[in-house]
Amino acid sequence: MNWKKLIKTLKELNKDAPVFRAQTYLDTKEKKFVFVFLSSRTKDDITLEATKRLFQKYGTFENIVNAPEKELMELIKPVAFYRQKAKNLKKIKKIPETFEELLKLPGVGIKIAKVFLASLGKPYIGVDTHVHRIVNRLGLVKTKTPEETDKILEKIVPKEVKKELNIALVAHGQMTCTPINPKCDRCPLRSHCEYGKG
Numbered sequence: 104m105n106w107k108k109l110i111k112t113l114k115e116l117n118k119d120a121p122v123f124r125a126q127t128y129l130d131t132k133e134k135k136f137v138f139v140f141l142s143s144r145t146k147d148d149i150t151l152e153a154t155k156r157l158f159q160k161y162g163t164f165e166n167i168v169n170a171p172e173k174e175l176m177e178l179i180k181p182v183a184f185y186r187q188k189a190k191n192l193k194k195i196k197k198i199p200e201t202f203e204e205l206l207k208l209p210g211v212g213i214k215i216a217k218v219f220l221a222s223l224g225k226p227y228i229g230v231d232t233h234v235h236r237i238v239n240r241l242g243l244v245k246t247k248t249p250e251e252t253d254k255i256l257e258k259i260v261p262k263e264v265k266k267e268l269n270i271a272l273v274a275h276g277q278m279t280c281t282p283i284n285p286k287c288d289r290c291p292l293r294s295h296c297e298y299g300k301g
Contacts, residue, residue, distance in 0.1 A: 104243065106264040112291055113271040120274035121147035128155065132223065133164035136198045139219040140210065144183035153179040168193050218269060226265040228256050233276025234269060240280060240298035
């Protein structure tokens with residue numbers, strides 16, 4: 104697999120994806136962390152607006168985590184599990200930059216830790232439902248769960264492309280390889296795709 108070519112193709116095809124629109128705003132470690140922290144089970148556009156509301160009101164991560172929990176809940180309300188996320192966010196006093204330390208934070212699992220570290224340019228792949236679905240459709244893996252997919256991708260994807268793979272696949276999942284009615288007719292990977300050929 105030519106991973107660099109795959110990433111380039113997906114980025115060009117899906118350049119208007121919500122995940123790319125979010126990147127222009129996420130210009131600090133703190134914004135990236137809050138965005139990824141809130142993103143679980145929530146569309147990127149909704150997550151981005153919630154992140155913006157927090158930083159517009161409080162300015163800094165320190166102010167956000169010291170704000171009243173009820174205010175945080177109101178500001179992130181359209182986000183899935185907003186009550187629990189607001190509660191957990193208040194318990195985080197600093198943002199570590201290692202996988203092991205991130206996993207010690209409340210509300211941070213393997214996927215969130217890896218997506219955040221990849222956003223900082225570190226060699227990690229965060230496997231969400233988009234990544235899991237697409238690599239299975241392409242026949243790159245044959246797995247039942249994102250956790251299984253994560254283990255295999257860690258072994259087969261070269262270190263130098265790991266940080267870009269997640270965002271390229273997420274964009275593809277948002278714009279082209281959607282869960283229902285994927286737009287196979289516009290996908291340049293169709294001839295290599297077990298799902299698209301089927």
